[in-house]
Amino acid sequence: MKIVMIDITNACHHACSNCTRFCGQHPKPFFMDVDFFKKAVDSMEGFPGIVGIIGGEPSLHPHFEEMMDYYASRVKEPRPSAFLGTATATFKDYGRMVRYMRGRKRGLFSALGPGYYKNFEKIQDIFPYQSLNDHQSISMHQAILVTRKELGIPDDEWLKLRDNCWIQNIWSATITPKGAFFCEIAASMDMLFNGPGGWPVEPGWWKRKPFEFGDQLNWCESCSVALTVPANNANDDTDIVSPVMYERLKKVNGPKMQKGQFIILDTNNYDPQKYKGHEPDPIWYLPQDKRDDARIAVVNTVLSPHKIDVVCREGQSEMATLTPDRVSSLDFKDWVAVFRDAASVSDEFLKAASRCVLNPGCIYRYGDTVKLFNRRALALRNVTSIPLNGTLHELWEKKKRIKISNYPNLDVNTPFERITIKAKQIGSRAAFLLPA
Numbered sequence: 514m515k516i517v518m519i520d521i522t523n524a525c526h527h528a529c530s531n532c533t534r535f536c537g538q539h540p541k542p543f544f545m546d547v548d549f550f551k552k553a554v555d556s557m558e559g560f561p562g563i564v565g566i567i568g569g570e571p572s573l574h575p576h577f578e579e580m581m582d583y584y585a586s587r588v589k590e591p592r593p594s595a596f597l598g599t600a601t602a603t604f605k606d607y608g609r610m611v612r613y614m615r616g617r618k619r620g621l622f623s624a625l626g627p628g629y630y631k632n633f634e635k636i637q638d639i640f641p642y643q644s645l646n647d648h649q650s651i652s653m654h655q656a657i658l659v660t661r662k663e664l665g666i667p668d669d670e671w672l673k674l675r676d677n678c679w680i681q682n683i684w685s686a687t688i689t690p691k692g693a694f695f696c697e698i699a700a701s702m703d704m705l706f707n708g709p710g711g712w713p714v715e716p717g718w719w720k721r722k723p724f725e726f727g728d729q730l731n732w733c734e735s736c737s738v739a740l741t742v743p744a745n746n747a748n749d750d751t752d753i754v755s756p757v758m759y760e761r762l763k764k765v766n767g768p769k770m771q772k773g774q775f776i777i778l779d780t781n782n783y784d785p786q787k788y789k790g791h792e793p794d795p796i797w798y799l800p801q802d803k804r805d806d807a808r809i810a811v812v813n814t815v816l817s818p819h820k821i822d823v824v825c826r827e828g829q830s831e832m833a834t835l836t837p838d839r840v841s842s843l844d845f846k847d848w849v850a851v852f853r854d855a856a857s858v859s860d861e862f863l864k865a866a867s868r869c870v871l872n873p874g875c876i877y878r879y880g881d882t883v884k885l886f887n888r889r890a891l892a893l894r895n896v897t898s899i900p901l902n903g904t905l906h907e908l909w910e911k912k913k914r915i916k917i918s919n920y921p922n923l924d925v926n927t928p929f930e931r932i933t934i935k936a937k938q939i940g941s942r943a944a945f946l947l948p949a
């Protein structure tokens with residue numbers, strides 16, 4: 514497996530159709546205990562792939578920051594992130610920058626809920642690999658709660674399908690508050706249906722081989738990930754379930770059951786031919802040609818500045834809202850743009866900045882004209898007064914001082930384009946050398 518997950522919560526701001534964590538089916542979400550989380554992180558020592566942090570929406574965990582600090586102290590990342598403070602002009606570019614996976618050790622899986630904006634700086638500091646999907650675009654999620662017996666799949670055929678299941682072959686085992694599991698779906702089922710729990714979370718648990726999976730394989734009998742079954746749009750918030758699983762869900766009686774958000778599959782007339790194109794496969798759930806666009810919607814409001822207060826260092830005018838001596842007493846909560854004087858205040862700049870993905874942990878500046886920072890930056894955490902003079906940026910560590918070179922347009926795509934071109938050149942050379 515490339516990844517082993519730690520499920521720190523199954524709380525989520527969405528309740529997508531056929532969610533792998535069954536969000537919307539649980540009467541109450543869990544939040545992993547911090548000490549248990551530390552034990553889970555420690556148990557992964559030596560794992561060669563990514564130790565992934567996932568939910569639900571993991572950034573909704575109330576102790577997210579404390580947990581991630583511990584995680585970063587234990588899971589060492591060999592290479593820095595591609596995105597630190599570069600003001601990316603589009604969400605698509607931002608999504609690409611943080612999605613390069615090979616060789617990574619740390620990974621975050623997020624649907625960009627409100628906790629993501631709140632923890633943006635910490636997330637950039639810690640996670641060079643992020644799998645982001647805000648689930649605002651159409652994406653097709655395959656039915657999970659269908660048993661193979663109801664579909665009439667015989668044992669010999671089933672065992673082959675099960676053993677080739679992509680989740681256990683190439684994707685992810687996981688740790689939940691109930692223990693360690695060979696497969697993330699098996700773990701979610703154990704949580705939903707009050708199962709016996711997983712293996713003890715102890716160092717090296719992840720070295721188990723398939724012949725040691727034992728009773729955990731029983732969960733496969735309730736799962737249709739390895740089968741050709743229908744899928745529906747994640748945004749419908751409606752689970753496709755078989756009659757047997759429907760009866761089991763009735764006993765759980767979560768919000769989706771109470772609201773009737775399910776479709777019962779007609780298993781008597783099961784015909785896999787009807788679901789051509791939806792064969793079990795790890796990647797088809799987003800449109801192949803539009804995956805980069807589909808992950809983060811253009812209307813997403815989580816990544817760009819929510820509010821920018823304007824401050825002028827000198828002078829007064831109708832636009833000059835504040836003078837330096839008053840700044841320290843003001844309670845800014847989000848972004849602040851400090852212009853040199855009233856004459857340099859630029860709507861164009863503010864508009865461009867509010868459309869960019871900016872890291873609240875960085876200070877952005879264009880010469881002496883404007884400085885842009887976020888009051889929630891870790892650099893300002895214990896600062897009671899903010900000097901607006903030339904020393905302001907010195908509060909930030911050097912790598913978090915970002916120069917804007919092309920004010921006022923913030924045409925900021927260049928660095929990423931350069932990386933892409935370089936990667937393409939290296940790729941074509943490698944292909945040329947390979948036969949030799």
Ligand code: SF4
Pocket residue numbers: 525526527528529532533534535536568569570624648
């Ligand atoms: S965003 Fe992810 S975790 Fe949340 S409900 Fe959707 S699929 Fe499940």
Ligand code: SF4
Pocket residue numbers: 675678679680681696697698699732733736737738739
């Ligand atoms: S069939 Fe389901 S439970 Fe079994 S390995 Fe695949 S995803 Fe996991």
